[in-house]
Amino acid sequence: MFTQHPGGLRLLTVHAHPDDESSKGAATLARYVAEGVDVLVATCTGGERGSVLNPAMDRPEVRGNLTRIRREEMAAAREILGVRQQFLGFVDSGMPGPDEPLPEGCFAAQSVEVAAAPLVALIREFRPHVVITYDETGGYPHPDHVMTHQVAVEAFEAAADPKRYPEAGEPWQAAKLYYHLALSRAWFQTLHEAMTERGVPSAMGELLAGWPDTPPALATTTRIACSEQFAIRDAAMLAHATQVEPGVAFMAHPRDVESEVWPTEDYHLARSFVGEAWAGGAAEAGSESVGVETDLFAGLRAGSGEGME
Ligand SMILES: [Zn+2]
16 A cells, blocks of 8 residues: 655654644654655554643544544545554553453453554554654553554564564564653753743743752764744644643743744664664763764765764
């Protein structure tokens, strides 16, 4: 089903719910689309158990048709981003309370081996050079985000192994696996300070006050300059109208300040089959001054050394 672009580069990003592709790494996707990279978003669940987070949309007819509406929102967002997108067909696990069991049959209740099967088939069909997903923590403690990490790592490895999932197509080894470092404490802190210095009211202080200032667990190995695509990112976010309230939270800070003080989206290179310099996750947290990549396809383009600074 995918038309292969001979010699072209392909990027696959794996997300839990519709809207996650627009809140984490969306400007990166738009930047690579602008460069002619073939970008595919895999969305593990339909977001069926999400809440309506925008008061203006919180109406009975919206709550009663959330599955359909979230599909329509996803279709609008993928048009805006210029990406292809495919649902993997699992059901949202919701956010169970501390002692609540997972709903029966939901995504996070599957075995990793079963849940990874559609993604293995997709990787073998699309043949991405680069795969992006969440780190072990899921980025935040939603069971679908943690499961998405497990499934993406399993599929990244298994897709290359001819003995695994033999019915799912010809083996394909993606060259690199990255984890998002989006919405880090450092990002909030930098924006909060920049806004405060400029006399712009910041709502981030309260969040930062309750967030321990411990060193990040994963090194920033890769920074993608994408401030030119922030407007596309924002439009894609707003297309998920049930999930985002205009002017609040992530939508609140001035974009010119963000472009000035944090014009990148950042990543941790977790696995690499490119050269020796980037052998999987070798960089240590805090060592980001050494050879930060500026391109997810560094080492994969004609001419080595490109995309490093
Ligand atoms: Zn999500």
